[in-house]
Amino acid sequence: MKDYIIKDAWQIIEDEFRPAYQEISESLFSIGNGRMGQRANFEEDYSGKSLQGSYLAGVYYPDKTRVGWWKNGYPEYFAKVINSVNWIGVHVLIDGERLDLAKVKVDRFERVLDMKNGQLIRIFEAEMENGARIEVKSIRMCHLFLSETASLHYQIKALNRDIDISLSSYLDGNVLNRDSNYDEKFWDYEGHELGGNFQHLTMRTKKTGFLVRTDLASKFEYQGKAINKKKKIDAVAKVGEKINQHVVKDATLSLVKYVAIHSSTNHSETDLESLGIERLSWLFEKDFSVLMKMQEDAWSKIWEDADIEIEGDVSAQQAIRFNIFQLYQTYTGEDARLNIGPKGFTGEKYGGVTYWDTEAYCLPFYMATKGEDVAKNLLIYRYHHLEKAIENAEKLGFKNGAALYPMVTINGEECHNEWEITFEEIHRNGAIAFAIFNYIRYTDDVGYLASHGLEVLIGIARFWAQRINWSEDKKVFVMLGVTGPNEYENNVNNNWYTNTMASWCLEYTLESLHIVQDHAPEKFHEIFKKLKLKDAELEEWKSIIEKMYYPYDAKRKVFLQQDGFLDKELIPVTELDPKERPLNQKWSWDRILRSCYIKQADVLQGLYFLEDRYDLETIKRNYAFYEPLTVHESSLSPCVHAIIAAKIGNPEKAYEFYLRTARLDLDDYNNDTEDGLHITSMAGTWMSIVEGFAGMRVKKGMLSFQPFIPKNWKRFSFHIQFREVHLKITVTQGNFEVQNKSGKEINIIFNGDVINIAPQQLTKQRT
The missing domain is CATH 2.60.420.10 (Maltose phosphorylase, domain 3)
Incomplete structure (x- = not known):
């Protein structure tokens, strides 16, 4: 646990330069606008530890997985929202010496994320090896008011003597992903232009072929007066401008970078040039203070x-x-x-793609703060991927329109590369069905069932009906070889949460059929015919609901996380040596799997979703049993x-x-x-x-x-x-x-x- 961020109601504040925490701060001070995001990398060169990251929504690369791809049905790639053109780049020489905070003496440093106004601010004073002392102030924004654009203001002040400054403003497409499985570069350089006040750089992703055009305009000023004598930066996948300026003591040299980034995910390739020029021209006409005010106004509407x-x-x-x-x-x-990646635009881990987190955790937030249209978009995302979900299930041997939504995806196709997650953590189907129920419960938009939701529910129900099997020994339906929400248990039988959600999904699908039949009979008959539903199939679902097996400990009166859970040595987390934590960084995977320790809510996740089905005493008993075992x-x-x-x-x-x-x-x-x-x-x-x-x-x-x-x-x-x-x-x-x-x-x-x-x-x- 770290405790270096200054407490403030509207700002995230770092009050000194901490190289050991630099990558943490790069994450914390990230900025974005829904279309793009940027880690809080320094604008100027930095040779210290850093994870450079600039990301564009929907632009991804199918990085070939390192493991498992030879197994039948296994994904051949892991989709990644990849590091894109470095648009913040600034290169600074002070009397010929490169400004690099890893190599100079930093006398004062403050980094501020202004959450109220959507701005990243940094101020520092540094002493160069040549004795020159400077003050730098920068402000950066990913514009919420025009989401495919960004800007930054960078200012250098001479503190103790006159200095000569070389200042460059550039775009750089020579970027890498640290998590590239085979150290592969994900981009091909397409071309650039260096006309007038504007420069542009065009890159294309390998394999997926997304074309991204980045347009740049730079304004240099000395003591408030424009500098027009500029040199072009012209290199492979790198363009920009630079100036040389003598700066007297206490004087200030400043740069404003205006950037427009457009991709073929959102526009036709033929429109990228005109869009880039049009939007960059619009930005270039405005003083940076005007853009700051527009950003403040846009964020005030969110906060309202x-x-x-x-x-x-x-x-x-x-x-x-x-x-x-x-x-x-x-x-x-x-x-x-x-959709919403677990790391958003703040890092490479998890690839920036979609997990079940969206339906289980994000939908309620957007539904209540943004209204039903935004929440519906999150559900429609899954509806549009229904055919892919059916294909995913077919690869694993399921039939008749059974749908298995992916654990990880960007285009509807499964791309996770761990067996116990990809093929066993099937409870994600339950979260997607629950999100439909939760949305309709909250909005009363019953029409969504007829237009979109029912088809998704039927596909999921068919999957559950085929995934269970009859146990002649127990005389009930069971579900074998699964991983529940607790990923510190793999390949278990009869995970209570998964069995419960499967049964609930079948029940809710049957209920939804009746709702659509009552509210939209024509649509009901259309879906019934299109999906070739039969009364016998529905009767089978009812039988599964009636005879599903749920592990239970009659002595403690709690639901068991899975078969055999009580075979474990039940030692509370409080008795663990703190030096052993976190387990996933200190223990072997074998040791974790044999332990009783729970990564996250599992049984309790089901009691949270379906709390109306359980009395308060039942919830209390299960909480009292499982929480002490949860890390x-x-x-x-x-x-x-x-x-x-x-x-x-x-x-x-x-x-x-x-x-x-x-x-x-x-x-x-x-x-x-x-x-x-x-x-x-x-x-x-x-x-x-x-x-x-x-x-x-x-x-x-x-x-x-x-x-x-x-x-x-x-x-x-x-x-x-x-x-x-x-x-x-x-x-x-x-x-x-x-x-x-x-x-x-x-x-x-x-x-x-x-x-x-x-x-x-x-x-x-x-x-």
Whole structure:
């Protein structure tokens, strides 16, 4: 665990240069806008430890997997959203000496991520080996107001004497991915131009053939006056401009870089040139201060609907805003072809592609803060991949339209390269089905079932029906050779969560058939005929639901994570030597698999999803049994435990788990933030407050709240969009307030009682 980030309500602040933490900071201070993202690499040259990263949504490479590809049905590649053109590049010589913070004396250093305004700011003072002292200030933005563009301002001041500065502004396509399986370069150089004030560089991905054009314009100024005497940088896959300037003591030399990046994923190749020139010209006409104001205005609209305010706990306040900020930097919901990678645009790990995290954790956040259209786009993403999901299942021997959604994908095709994950962690199908249920429960958009959802549900149901088998010994249906959410168990039989979700999916699909038949009979008959459903198939599903096996310990009255779980030596996590943690970095995989330790919520994940099916005592018993065995070495774990702890009346544990999930990256709990941020689990931070502390659920078509407030907080508030109504919820020590900011009345449930809230009305209740 690290603790070097200064606590502040709206800013992430690093107050000194820490080379050992540089890659962690590069992740923490990342910026993005949903179309592109950039790690917080230094603009100038840096020879110290660094992971250079500039990423474009939808631009990927199918990197050939190192293992398993010879096995039948095994993916031949791992899709990666790859490192793209380095657009931030600045090269600085001070009296002929290169500016490199790894080699100069850094006297002062501050890096600030301004979350309120969407800006990355860095200020430092350095003494060169030649004795010259300089001050550098930089501001960087990935524009939220025009998402395929970016800009930065870079300023150098002479502090102790006159100096000669050579300053270059460039684009560089000679980039690598550290995680390339065979040290392969993923890009081919296509060409460049050096006309007038603009330069452009065009690169194409190997194999996938995505064409990316990056346009650059640079403005150099000395003491506020333009420098027009510039030289072109002209090299293979590298273009730009440079100037030489004598700078007197206390004077300032500055550069503004304007960048437009367009790819053939979003536009036809023939339009890339005109788009680049048009948008770059529009940017070039504007002073950098104007762009900053536009960025501030764009982010203020996000915060108006998504902000969570906490009074009395600056650490918690900073953390929740950081999580919300990074979520909206990663995904804005404007394009149904895009999704949310576990690391977003902040690192290479996990390839920037889609996991089940989106449906299980991200959907509730976007549904409540952005409205149903964005949430629907996340579901439509999966609908568009249904045929690929059927193909994925066919490769494994499934038939009749059975659909297995991939564990990892960017185009619908499975591309994960670990057997126990790819072919055994099939519970992801359950999360996708649950997301459909959760969306309809929240929005009342029953029409989605007829237009999209039912076909997905039927494909998933067919998979489950074929994946189980009848146990003549037990006289029940069982599911063998799976991996549940707890990835510290592989190839187990009858994982309770997987069996439970499979049965629930069959049940919900049957229910959905009736709903569509009632609401859209023509569509029902069309789907029934198209998918060749038979009454006998539906009867088979009912039989599976009735006779599914669920491991259970009658003595403890808890659900067993899988068959044989009680054969393990049940030693609580508290008895582990702290030096042994995290297990995934200290223990062999063999030792982990034989232990009782749980990576993340497994049985408890099922109780979270389907809590209405279980009484409070059942949930309490299972929490009391499994939480002491859970090491929380998945970023997805603490939030589920926080929500359940809140539900069962354990506010201290709920708060502890909230801080852990909220500050997971800021404090580097799992010693892996240098790989990139845990974007999808950040939505779990929001869930910890809204579903945990505020106790928000949907019951009988209404929002229901059963709140508590951590004892060290004075108040917290958040915004919710629900069925065309915008609410602001505020919880204080003793009061619960609901402000209806809409023109439509709404009924809510508060501690079991129904309350009517008129348009524009503020209602207060005692907690």
